[in-house]
Amino acid sequence: MSDLGYLICSPCRVYLALGKPVLRDGGSVDYFHIGPASSPRNPTRPLLNESLWKFLADHTKHPLTIGFDYEAGMEEVEETYTEIGGHAADCGIPFEQYLLDWNGLSLSGFDSATLESLRRPAVRIEHFDTDITPPATAIHVDLPESALKRWRDERDEHPIRAIGVSGTSQSSSLVRNLGLPSPYFLGQIGDIAASRVVLGHFEQLWTENRPVAIELLHSLPRTLAKVRKAGRSLHLALSDLGPGSTDAILTELRNAPSGGIGEPITVFDYPPAAQNTPSAPSWTQRAGAYSWQPRRWPNDPAVAGDLRIWLEGNGHEVFYAIASDVRGADFTGGYLVGAWFMSSDLTGTVLRDMAFFEAVCTEARFTGCDLTDTDLSEANLDRADLTGTSLVRADLLGASAMNAIFRDADLSGAVLRLALLSGASFTNADLTGCNLDRAVLSGANLSGAQVSGTTGSIRGPVIVCKDHRTVVLDGTELAQWFHDQGSTVTVRPPEVPARGSRPWKSEQDELVKIRVMIDWEAYPIWLNTRTGDTSFPVPAEDLLKYATIPGHLIKRIDEWHDQWTALLNWDDPLSTWFPTPEAEEQWWNRGLALTELLAEHFDPRIRIEYSAGESKRVIRAGELDE
Structure with a gap:
């Protein structure tokens, strides 16, 4: 039992949380307190106190009561009444939003800057125009296919991350997709190593888990304000929206709390004409069906039939082809985010320039495939066979390819940053110009591999060919080996200490x-x-x-x-x-x-x-x- 107290107006079906009652010796309430004992006392919280006075004014001559959460009838209050100061995702009204345009606020002790911030909207919505110079930070609602293709083409200059948010049960789950150390995605997104972020499958999140979608939307302006204050550039896009969702999403962005944001964050809305640009690629989702079509279908009629059903929007949220024969396919420019190809045979398939991130391809066979320019970030390629595969300029950021085989593969210009490559074989592979920053290569085999121009900081030990002998190198010896091959890669100290040392926390x-x-x-x-x-x-x-x-x-x-x-x-x-x-x-x-x-x-x-x-x-x- 938490014994929380609430100020309630039953006729209006609203309430304001007062916190836990602190009792006198005789058992009567001395005062209310929100949060742990170390947190500020209620009288010192400006937004809470201003909202309390507005609540009293709004409900003059209404029957107001103070109830406790253990009392009869309080379950209905908590579940069906609107909470002043609550989260918008739970159908509450944040204090900042509640105080907007209240005349009594100007008579309070807020300084002029705080008052201006509270009264100013969080966002400014504009129709996107290619002739205008975009600000450093912005939100793009229903980014059209033509713009998305342009972002992908410019990713060398403006690094891009694509994150699927469908199925997210809570906003903190998003941090796992970003690989950030903090559970507070919206507080830490400013640290992401990208200047453009695409939140894909937002339509599914909006339809299936509206509270989390609203929580995310209301938090985005503050997130971008933090990035702007840090002097960074970040454009965040919502993609894969269905008809009718855009207006509702723009409304929620208008309802976002504005406190502390300063100058409103620009939100770009795209006119209908932009959504039908002829130059657009063909892999986004519209109204439950995917508009892209394979250039060539898999030879296996069963796999081809399953894919047709999925593309029509009649299958699972992601495509499943487990232990299947996918040979003969050409999926150039396709969209198979999060697809499952575990133990499947994709020998010789063409998978160029695809959105293939978060795919699950453990023990799949990609021998001789063309994965040039494909986004495989966060994909699971553990124990996959990629012998002779072209991965030129492929993005494997954060991918897991432990014990995978990259023998004779061409990974020139690929991004392997943060990838887990323990035990992988790169025998005779071309890694020229790869970004290996913070990759884990412990136990990987680089015998005969070309590594000139590779950059970043890795963790060994690594198997290499030196003086016509196969040896295991780590530390300064491994760093020197990379240097001798024309690489600037540095080697981080081993994570596992030598026996007998005591470096543990x-x-x-x-x-x-x-x-x-x-x-x-x-x-x-x-x-x-x-x-x-x-x-x-x-x-x-x-x-x-x-x-x-x-x-x-x-x-x-x-x-x-x-x-x-x-x-x-x-x-x-x-x-x-x-x-x-x-x-x-x-x-x-x-x-x-x-x-x-x-x-x-x-x-x-x-x-x-x-x-x-x-x-x-x-x-x-x-x-x-x-």
Whole structure:
């Protein structure tokens, strides 16, 4: 029981949260307090107090009551009444919006700058015109295909990130797609290494999870204001909108709180003519169906038929072709974001200039494929065979290709930044001009590979050919090898310390066991400490308290867990199944590999376990008493 108090106007069906009552010795209420004891007292909160006075004025002569959340009838109030000061996503009215245009505000103690900020709208909506010079920061609503193609063509000068937001259950989930270390996506987006961000599948989010979509829209102006204040450029686009959604989305952006934003953020609306530009590519979604068509269909009639059904908007949200024969296809310019091609045969297919990010292609065969200029960011290519494949200028930002085979492949000019490439084979591959910044290449084989012009900072050790011998190099020796090949790559120190050293954070002393596992409505990490009698779940990011773990590894663990929860049958959890046994096996193996990577960051005395489904694996027995 939280014992929260509310000021309620029942006839108007609105309420204002007062906080937890602090009682006198006799049991009567002394005062109300919102938040923990260390947070500011209610009388010192300007927006709360101004809203309270406006609430009293608005409801003069109305029957006002103070109710507590444990009392009868309060469940209806919390679920059906409008909360003043609540989140817009929950049908509340933020304080900033509630105080807009209230004359009483000018008589308050706010300074003139704050008053001006509150009265000024958060956004200024304009029709996009190619003749105008766009500002450094802007929001683009329903970015047309022609503009999206231009953004893709200009990505060398203006790095672009495409993020699918459909199926997002809460705004914090978006941070995992960005690979940021903080759970507060909207507070940290200014740190993203891109000047253009496309939020794809926004129509699905808008239709299926309106509260989260509204929360995101109301937060975007403040996010861009932060970027602008930092002196950076960022244009953020909403794409894949269906007919009729644009006006409603623009309305929500107009309703965004304006406090602290300063000059309104520009929102570009595109006239209908821009949506039908002949030069547009053919891979965005409209009204539940995809307008692009393969240049050549797969030879297998069953796979081709499934793809036709999906393109018509009558299949799953993403395309599934697990353990399928996709040979013979030409998907140039296509849109297969998040598609599943696990264990499928794509030998010789043409996949040029595609939107293929977040695709799940573990153990798929891409031998001899053409993936030139394709966006494979965040894709899962673990144990895939890409022998002889063209990946010229491909974008594999944040992709996972552990133990994949890139033998004789052409990756010249490709982006492998933040990629997980542990154990991958690049024998005789062309990596000329690749961006390898913060890639994990531990155990990768670069024997015979061309690496001139590669840039970034990597982590080894790496297998190379030196003086006609195959050797394992790391640290300064590996850095010198890259230098000798005409590369500027630097090598980060090994993450795993030498035996006998003690570099672990002191916080690890309290840990006894770490288990990576799944459970209904629980986080993926379970901890046992010296002081606790039982294990308890925590988000993966909470492990940063105990160890310096790369953000992309935290993100991968969350993605692995989300993959299972997306399939969870909440009405009957025990009946939850993967689409195929092969899909479940791939998922299980991925979790095992991630747990093994995680173990490298913890004191060898700590027990590490992996548990998923009905299978359990002890990664490291540890030496501490449980």
